[in-house]
Structure formats: structure tokens, C-alpha cells
Amino acid sequence: xxxxxxxxxxxxxxxxxxxxxxxxxxxxxxxxxxxxxxxxxxxxxxxxxxxxxxxxxxxxxxxxxxxxxxxxxxxxxxxxxxxxxxxxxxxxxxxxxxxxxxxxxxxxxxxxxxxxxxxxxxxxxxxxxxxxxxxxxxxxxxxxxxxxxxxxxxxxxxxxxxxxxxxxxxxxxxxxxxxxxxxxxxxxxxxxxxxxxxxxxxxxxxxxxxxxxxxxxxxxxxxxxxxxxxxxxxxxxxxxxxxxxxxxxxxxxxxxxxxxxxxxxxxxxx
Amino acid sequence: xxxxxxxxxxxxxxxxxxxxxxxxxxxxxxxxxxxxxxxxxxxxxxxxxxxxxxxxxxxxxxxxxxxxxxxxxxxxxxxxxxxxxxxxxxxxxxxxxxxxxxxxxxxxxxxxxxxxxxxxxxxxxxxxxxxxxxxxxxxxxxxxxxxxxxxxxxxxxxxxxxxxxxxxxxxxxxxxxxxxxxxxxxxxxxxxxxxxxxxxxxxxxxxxxxxxxxxxxxxxxxxxxxxxxxxxxxxxxxxxxxxxxxxxxxxxxxxxxxxxxxxxxxxxxx
Numbered sequence: 001x002x003x004x005x006x007x008x009x010x011x012x013x014x015x016x017x018x019x020x021x022x023x024x025x026x027x028x029x030x031x032x033x034x035x036x037x038x039x040x041x042x043x044x045x046x047x048x049x050x051x052x053x054x055x056x057x058x059x060x061x062x063x064x065x066x067x068x069x070x071x072x073x074x075x076x077x078x079x080x081x082x083x084x085x086x087x088x089x090x091x092x093x094x095x096x097x098x099x100x101x102x103x104x105x106x107x108x109x110x111x112x113x114x115x116x117x118x119x120x121x122x123x124x125x126x127x128x129x130x131x132x133x134x135x136x137x138x139x140x141x142x143x144x145x146x147x148x149x150x151x152x153x154x155x156x157x158x159x160x161x162x163x164x165x166x167x168x169x170x171x172x173x174x175x176x177x178x179x180x181x182x183x184x185x186x187x188x189x190x191x192x193x194x195x196x197x198x199x200x201x202x203x204x205x206x207x208x209x210x211x212x213x214x215x216x217x218x219x220x221x222x223x224x225x226x227x228x229x230x231x232x233x234x235x236x237x238x239x240x241x242x243x244x245x246x247x248x249x250x251x252x253x254x255x256x257x258x259x260x261x262x263x264x265x266x267x268x269x270x
Numbered sequence: 271x272x273x274x275x276x277x278x279x280x281x282x283x284x285x286x287x288x289x290x291x292x293x294x295x296x297x298x299x300x301x302x303x304x305x306x307x308x309x310x311x312x313x314x315x316x317x318x319x320x321x322x323x324x325x326x327x328x329x330x331x332x333x334x335x336x337x338x339x340x341x342x343x344x345x346x347x348x349x350x351x352x353x354x355x356x357x358x359x360x361x362x363x364x365x366x367x368x369x370x371x372x373x374x375x376x377x378x379x380x381x382x383x384x385x386x387x388x389x390x391x392x393x394x395x396x397x398x399x400x401x402x403x404x405x406x407x408x409x410x411x412x413x414x415x416x417x418x419x420x421x422x423x424x425x426x427x428x429x430x431x432x433x434x435x436x437x438x439x440x441x442x443x444x445x446x447x448x449x450x451x452x453x454x455x456x457x458x459x460x461x462x463x464x465x466x467x468x469x470x471x472x473x474x475x476x477x478x479x480x481x482x483x484x485x486x487x488x489x490x491x492x493x494x495x496x497x498x499x500x501x502x503x504x505x506x507x508x509x510x511x512x513x514x515x516x517x518x519x520x521x522x523x524x525x526x527x528x529x530x531x532x533x534x535x536x537x538x539x540x
Binding site (some may be wrong): 004005006008009010013037056060063065066083084085086088089091092093095096097100101102103104112113115117118119120122123125126127131132133134135137138155185245 | 274276278279280283304307308321323326330331335336353354355356358359361362363365366369370371372373374380381383385387388390391392394395396400401403404408425481
């Protein structure tokens with residue numbers, strides 16, 4: 001399949017997903033799965049699929065018709081390095097590739113693969129990430145309430161992060177109670193991730209972030225740090241770390257890396 | 271999931287996929303499956319998924335950065351009726367929804383669902399439909415050879431039509447030899463479809479097509495009818511109908527509808 005891919009399209013896909021980044025979602029898949037034993041080698045395909053979906057969303061969000069960003073991870077965005085059509089198609093192709101990777105992960109049970117695909121479709125689609133991006137764009141022209149901001153953010157970034165954590169439990173065929181617990185952890189971490197992101201947009205500079213800073217305020221987008229201030233935000237982030245840790249308490253020491261991840265996400269400086 | 275979908279995004283998705291059209295791909299799924307017995311009710315989910323993928327590709331292809339078309343099926347395209355960002359997201363969300371629909375089609379065996387997803391990913395992705403669109407856009411600035419035109423078309427429209435025919439056999443858990451035969455029929459029909467489309471672009475008027483006509487020539491895109499003329503094209507279309515019929519000969523009368531479909535596709539006037 002890859003051999004037949006047009007050269008320029010393949011390069012645009014690579015530009016959009018091999019440019020570094022924290023690889024947070026794959027990390028969460030790995031660590032969640034490890035709670036339930038020794039994961040199969042094919043776990044990497046699930047993790048890669050998630051990263052493809054994340055990167056496709058960045059490529060499309062950066063487009064002129066969306067957030068219109070020229071820089072990402074310290075490099076030109078895909079539509080700047082290539083062209084708009086290539087960026088649209090590269091995103092489409094990465095999203096399409098993601099689902100095939102999960103379907104082909106033979107080392108994971110058929111039931112788990114189907115559930116992974118079903119839930120990725122839900123969490124990345126109109127009722128999840130894509131819907132959150134639609135609400136975010138709409139927020140530029142209307143004023144959102146605090147609960148609307150929370151809903152938009154839980155869809156836009158929360159859904160895929162929560163999925164990453166749940167996916168680790170699903171691919172290990174863990175019991176339903178464990179899947180729910182990992183999902184809950186993921187939702188808390190998703191909140192912390194977004195809150196830290198909004199705080200950074202207010203406080204960090206573009207050189208450290210590798211992308212434009214201060215864009216939310218400039219566009220009149222309301223965020224929780226803008227509404228309640230930086231002190232409130234830092235306090236709330238520490239509460240979220242404590243909640244994430246409490247959800248995982250039953251796993252005792254095995255969850256140390258996930259607790260540490262929550263702390264890292266809440267305190268990150270880029 | 272659908273209840274949580276932002277209103278405007280849901281409307282953009284509906285605009286892009288509930289606007290009529292021939293529903294050729296779902297029809298091919300139905301008819302291919304019927305060769306192997308009485309299909310499960312969940313076949314409709316596979317057929318719908320294919321139509322979602324087809325409609326997403328039209329929404330994105332119509333964007334200003336791609337083919338820049340204002341009209342489709344006699345109505346304004348999604349980015350004209352809504353806006354560019356909504357059109358990009360509506361396409362993304364339809365593509366995402368398609369894979370979830372297949373995963374959730376409980377009436378079809380797990381093995382068949384996974385194969386349907388794997389092959390849809392291949393045929394719609396960078397090595398299939400999305401790759402074909404990338405080559406088609408590149409063709410506006412470079413001159414393609416006849417074999418390059420054939421490759422571009424086999425990816426851009428052929429892959430998904432061939433998939434539709436193969437999908438009917440897969441969802442019925444038909445033997446490998448039948449799957450291959452249906453795939454072969456689909457590839458021939460895909461060729462006929464594209465050739466008829468190119469002929470219509472030269473001969474029909476926009477009012478009948480419900481979209482702009484004569485655009486290929488205007489853009490300097492080479493097509494086979496432009497290279498070899500209308501008589502050659504009509505002759506070649508009849509040969510393809512005969513080939514499609516021959517491939518299905520073993521199914522005798524049961525394949526009458528598929529043979530008729532090939533004839534319809536080759537002779538269509540809109």
C-alpha cells in the first residue's frame with residue numbers, strides 16, 4: 001500500500017507526523033496497558049493510530065480556514081511547507097490510515113480491535129474531537145459560558161486523551177470496571193492538559209512553545225485562566241493531579257508512571 | 271453520540287451526504303452481497319459507511335484549495351452553503367463515522383468487519399482514493415502519460431468502486447475466489463465509470479449534470495476521451511461492459527442486476 005502512495009503526499013504526511021512532539025497519547029496507551037500485564041507487540045499499532053489521528057487534527061486545525069497557524073513544533077505547518085490541498089489530503093490520509101492500523105493489529109483480540117475502532121470513531125468524530133473543533137471555531141464569533149467552554153474543551157482535546165487511556169485497557173481485554181477507571185483518569189488528565197495549555201498560551205513565549213503564543217486572547221477566545229486568573233488555574237491543576245492519583249489508587253505502585261504523567265502534564269512549561 | 275454533535279456541524283454533514291446522488295456504491299454492495307444468499311440487516315451500515323466516505327471525498331474535493339467547485343448535485347457545495355472550516359470538519363467527521371459504522375455492524379462476523387475496515391483504509395487512503403486525488407491535482411501542473419492517467423483514475427475513483435463490490439462478498443463471508451472475482455468486476459466498472467464521467471464532462475451541459483461541465487479541458491487536464499475522441503470512448507465503454515459481464519458469468523442469472531449496472535454506468539447521461 002505504502003509503495004503506491006504518491007511521493008509528495010507521503011512527504012506531507014511525514015512532515016505532519018514525524019516532527020517530534022510529546023507523543024503523549026502513545027505514552028498513555030503504553031502505560032495504561034502495562035497495568036494489566038505484558039502488552040502484545042501490536043500495541044504499537046494502536047499507539048501509532050492514535051498519534052496519526054492527533055497529527056491529522058493538527059494539520060487540519062492549522063489550515064488557513066481554521067486556526068491559520070504557520071508554525072507548529074518549531075517548523076512550518078504542512079500547508080506552509082507544501083500547499084493547502086496537500087495538507088487537507090495528508091490529514092485525510094493519516095486519519096484513514098489510523099483505522100487500518102487498528103484493524104490489522106493481529107496480536108490483539110478481534111473483539112478488542114472492533115471496540116477500539118468503534119470508540120476511536122466516537123471520540124475523534126462529530127461527537128468528539130471534530131465536534132470540539134467546530135465549537136472552538138464558533139467560539140470566535142459568540143461568547144461561551146463557562147460550561148460551554150468546558151464542553152468544547154472536553155470534546156476537542158479531552159476525548160482523544162481519555163480514549164488513549166481507555167485504549168490501553170481495551171487492548172489488554174481488561175474488565176469493564178478497569179476500562180471505566182482508565183477512562184476517568186484520562187478525562188481528568190485531559191482537563192489538566194487543556195488548562196495547562198491555556199495557561200501557557202497566556203504566559204509562555206513562542207520560542208519555547210514552538211508555535212504562536214497569546215493567540216487565544218488576541219482572538220477574543222475565552223479560557224478559564226483568562227476568566228479566573230493564573231493563581232486559580234495553578235491551584236486547580238494541583239487538584240486535578242490529586243484526583244487522577246486517587247482514581248488509580250487501587251493499582252498501587254503499578255500506576256506510579258501514570259500519576260507522574262498527570263503531574264508532568266499539569267506542570268509542563270511547553 | 272449524535273445527540274452531542276454540534277448543530278451546525280451536523281447540518282453541514284447532512285448537506286454533504288443527504289443531497290441525492292446515484293448511491294452507486296451502496297447499490298453495488300447490496301447487489302454483490304445478494305449473489306451469496308440473503309444479506310444481514312446490518313449490510314446497510316456497510317453501505318452507509320461507503321457512501322459517507324464517498325461524500326466526504328466530494329466535500330473535500332470541492333474545496334477552494336482543491337477543485338474549487340461551487341455546485342454539486344444541483345445545490346451549493348458544503349463550503350458555499352456553510353463555510354470552509356465547516357466543510358473540512360464535516361468531511362473529517364463523515365470519514366471518521368464511516369469506520370465506526372462498520373465496527374458496530376454486529377450482524378456481520380467480526381473477521382469480516384475487520385477485513386472491511388482494513389480494506390476500506392487501503393482503498394480510501396494514500397494508496398487509494400486520497401492518493402488519486404493528490405495525483406489528479408498534480409496533473410494540473412504536469413502533463414501525464416496515458417499510463418499515469420490510468421493510474422490516477424484507478425486510485426481516485428476505481429479503488430472505492432472496486433471496494434464496494436468486494437465488500438458485498440466480504441460481508442457475506444464468501445470464499446476468497448468470489449471476493450477476487452467481485453473485485454475484478456468492480457475494477458472494470460470503476461474504469462467504465464471514470465471513462466463515462468470524462469465523456470460527460472466533454473459532452474453534457476451543467477444543467478443536466480448538476481455541476482460544472484467542461485472543467486477538465488479548461489484546466490488542461492488530459493483525459494482519455496480528450497486524447498482519443500468520443501467514438502473511441504464509446505467503443506471502449508461497450509468492451510468494458512462485455513468484460514464485466516464475462517467476469518460474472520459463473521453466477522448466471524443471479525448477476526443480471528450487476529451486468530445491467532455495468533451497462534447503466536457505461537451509458538449514463540448524467
